[in-house]
Amino acid sequence: xxxxxxxxxxxxxxxxxxxxxxxxxxxxxxxxxxxxxxxxxxxxxxxxxxxxxxxxxxxxxxxxxxxxxxxxxxxxxxxxxxxxxxxxxxxxxxxxxxxxxxxxxxxxxxxxxxxxxxxxxxxxxxxxxxxxxxxxxxxxxxxxxxxxxxxxxxxxxxxxxxxxxxxxxxxxxxxxxxxxxxxxxxxxxxxxxxxxxxxxxxxxxxxxxxxxxxxxxxxxxxxxxxxxxxxxxxxxxxxxxxxxxxxxxxxxxxxxxxxxxxxxxxxxxxxxxxxxxxxxxxxxxxxxxxxxxxxxxxxxxxxxxxxxxxxxxxxxxxxxxxxxxxxxxxxxxxxxxxxxxxxxxxxxxxxxxxxxxxxxxxxxxxxxxxxxxxxxxxxxxxxxxxxxxxxxxxxxxxxxxxxxxxxxxxxxxxxxxxxxxxxxxxxxxxxxxxxxxxxxxxxxxxxxxxxxx
Amino acid sequence: xxxxxxxxxxxxxxxxxxxxxxxxxxxxxxxxxxxxxxxxxxxxxxxxxxxxxxxxxxxxxxxxxxxxxxxxxxxxxxxxxxxxxxxxxxxxxxxxxxxxxxxxxxxxxxxxxxxxxxxxxxxxxxxxxxxxxxxxxxxxxxxxxxxxxxxxxxxxxxxxxxxxxxxxxxxxxxxxx
Ligand SMILES: [Zn+2]
Numbered sequence: 001x002x003x004x005x006x007x008x009x010x011x012x013x014x015x016x017x018x019x020x021x022x023x024x025x026x027x028x029x030x031x032x033x034x035x036x037x038x039x040x041x042x043x044x045x046x047x048x049x050x051x052x053x054x055x056x057x058x059x060x061x062x063x064x065x066x067x068x069x070x071x072x073x074x075x076x077x078x079x080x081x082x083x084x085x086x087x088x089x090x091x092x093x094x095x096x097x098x099x100x101x102x103x104x105x106x107x108x109x110x111x112x113x114x115x116x117x118x119x120x121x122x123x124x125x126x127x128x129x130x131x132x133x134x135x136x137x138x139x140x141x142x143x144x145x146x147x148x149x150x151x152x153x154x155x156x157x158x159x160x161x162x163x164x165x166x167x168x169x170x171x172x173x174x175x176x177x178x179x180x181x182x183x184x185x186x187x188x189x190x191x192x193x194x195x196x197x198x199x200x201x202x203x204x205x206x207x208x209x210x211x212x213x214x215x216x217x218x219x220x221x222x223x224x225x226x227x228x229x230x231x232x233x234x235x236x237x238x239x240x241x242x243x244x245x246x247x248x249x250x251x252x253x254x255x256x257x258x259x260x261x262x263x264x265x266x267x268x269x270x271x272x273x274x275x276x277x278x279x280x281x282x283x284x285x286x287x288x289x290x291x292x293x294x295x296x297x298x299x300x301x302x303x304x305x306x307x308x309x310x311x312x313x314x315x316x317x318x319x320x321x322x323x324x325x326x327x328x329x330x331x332x333x334x335x336x337x338x339x340x341x342x343x344x345x346x347x348x349x350x351x352x353x354x355x356x357x358x359x360x361x362x363x364x365x366x367x368x369x370x371x372x373x374x375x376x377x378x379x380x381x382x383x384x385x386x387x388x389x390x391x392x393x394x395x396x397x398x399x400x401x402x403x404x405x406x407x408x409x410x411x412x413x414x415x416x417x418x419x420x421x422x423x424x425x426x427x428x429x430x431x432x433x434x435x436x437x438x439x440x441x442x443x444x445x446x447x448x449x450x451x452x453x
Numbered sequence: 454x455x456x457x458x459x460x461x462x463x464x465x466x467x468x469x470x471x472x473x474x475x476x477x478x479x480x481x482x483x484x485x486x487x488x489x490x491x492x493x494x495x496x497x498x499x500x501x502x503x504x505x506x507x508x509x510x511x512x513x514x515x516x517x518x519x520x521x522x523x524x525x526x527x528x529x530x531x532x533x534x535x536x537x538x539x540x541x542x543x544x545x546x547x548x549x550x551x552x553x554x555x556x557x558x559x560x561x562x563x564x565x566x567x568x569x570x571x572x573x574x575x576x577x578x579x580x581x582x583x584x585x586x587x588x589x590x591x592x593x594x595x596x597x598x599x600x601x602x603x604x605x606x607x608x609x610x611x612x613x614x615x616x617x618x619x620x621x622x623x624x625x626x627x628x629x630x
Contacts, residue, residue: 007467018478025485032489036496040623047626340626408539416535417582421574
């Protein structure tokens with residue numbers, strides 16, 4: 001055979017292989033690009049929804065009441081779905097076209113969470129996406145017939161207790177603080193050796209001390225994780241907690257200080273919140289997977305495995321998680337989720353979310369900022385108070401934004417937060433303890449009414 | 454004589470077809486796969502910054518190292534757009550009726566690296582806040598076989614040179630701690 005013919009044969013063999021390979025690789029590249037794009041769209045839409053939630057909260061004075069929160073969440077979900085269909089370029093098909101691919105949306109709030117997922121709407125009998133009833137971070141501890149309580153945990157050291165204690169029915173709520181950290185001497189209150197000057201903050205520390213003392217006297221020695229039972233089920237235990245009879249989670253002392261992340265109380269609290277979330281979310285998604293034909297899809301919806309870091313974010317903040325699964329991309333199906341926290345909310349305040357103003361300074365700061373001018377005049381406020389809000393006195397036509405505080409955000413610690421953190425002086429610590437106590441005392445709590453009997 | 458010339462030309466052509474063509478195909482696929490890897494790495498890198506609200510030195514080093522593992526060398530360009538929500542008119546009163554007028558200022562790779570490799574309590578990570586924008590561009594700096602071949606043909610027709618490139622960007626959704 002002549003060399004020219006060999007070349008032709010060679011080309012005939014190689015060319016199709018090369019073309020096929022090229023098409024395959026291009027296809028794979030396309031799938032990955034679409035996957036990345038969808039990830040981005042999902043995270044941006046979730047962010048839009050969280051922003052909508054924050055805006056509504058800022059401008060809604062009753063935003064901590066249950067029906068009002070539901071309304072804010074509904075608005076936030078609408079904003080999520082609108083943003084999703086717009087970004088995916090399917091707005092022409094309407095918002096209903098995207099819903100079958102959303103097995104669940106979760107809002108974790110201060111003392112519980114909402115799940116938005118498809119289920120039978122009891123009012124209409126239709127299988128559709130609805131916001132399910134609020135689920136508290138509650139767990140039951142059954143010791144014996146005389147001690148059987150439900151404890152509702154929260155994102156911080158506040159708990160609600162109700163049930164039978166020493167044979168009597170009780171319901172109480174309050175913050176847990178190490179009692180030996182708080183000393184009361186006449187009208188002087190000190191916390192960890194620092195004098196509390198704010199009157200409202202004093203109330204917080206006095207009440208926390210009293211409540212914690214009551215817990216220590218009545219429940220501390222009895223409750224261990226092994227007593228934990230699922231709410232609603234008949235004495236169903238948590239396999240995760242079985243056998244743990246040593247951790248006295250409610251025995252609040254210096255070595256089990258609720259202010260410390262690694263205290264037995266916090267470890268258990270986070271685990272409880274995570275288990276309750278996981279259980280409910282898992283069952284919502286599994287149940288949708290079994291019934292998804294009702295919405296016209298047969299994709300096998302599954303609860304993805306969240307990373308440790310994402311769980312931490314979930315149980316430290318008001319957070320929204322969205323899931324999107326089953327959208328066809330090339331020869332595969334999209335399966336993603338997005339976790340976005342909302343640190344600016346009215347429900348809950350963490351140490352990091354307090355901003356401070358001081359005299360002779362037109363900026364607000366974080367507590368360890370080097371640019372604070374006069375640290376003896378520091379006063380802390382919730383971060384959300386620095387957000388602009390609509391001046392509701394003017395009506396819709398003359399829409400105007402107002403601020404609760406005059407100050408601007410500090411360029412060193414808030415706008416760009418890569419600053420040299422200052423060690424906290426006693427003046428700064430005092431400002432922090434005052435702010436923490438005052439803000440916590442002022443926050444609306446579901447359990448506030450329980451102690452007024 | 455004419456016969457020999459034809460044979461030489463034929464051998465020359467056959468050589469091109471049998472060596473250069475497969476070489477080009479294989480090296481192009483290899484570049485495609487590199488680009489796929491680079492794009493995936495870049496997206497993951499940016500997603501991580503967006504969701505955690507910070508760039509840590511470890512993540513940055515890992516990213517640069519993983520890029521190197523594809524067998525090419527890359528130039529990484531970072532740009533963080535920092536949201537400045539002060540303008541919009543607290544003092545001036547202007548813009549009180551407007552929303553969405555956000556001002557950003559940018560920091561680039563060298564400034565970010567200064568913080569990452571700097572000293573003091575803020576070193577080792579670059580913190581961002583909710584609303585900031587991250588964008589990362591990656592381009593290869595070495596010349597791959599496919600690039601050599603392509604650029605050779607491109608230079609014949611006067612086209613731009615071709616590179617393995619990837620980019621990803623997006624808004625930070627969580628304030629870094
Ligand atoms: Zn500052």
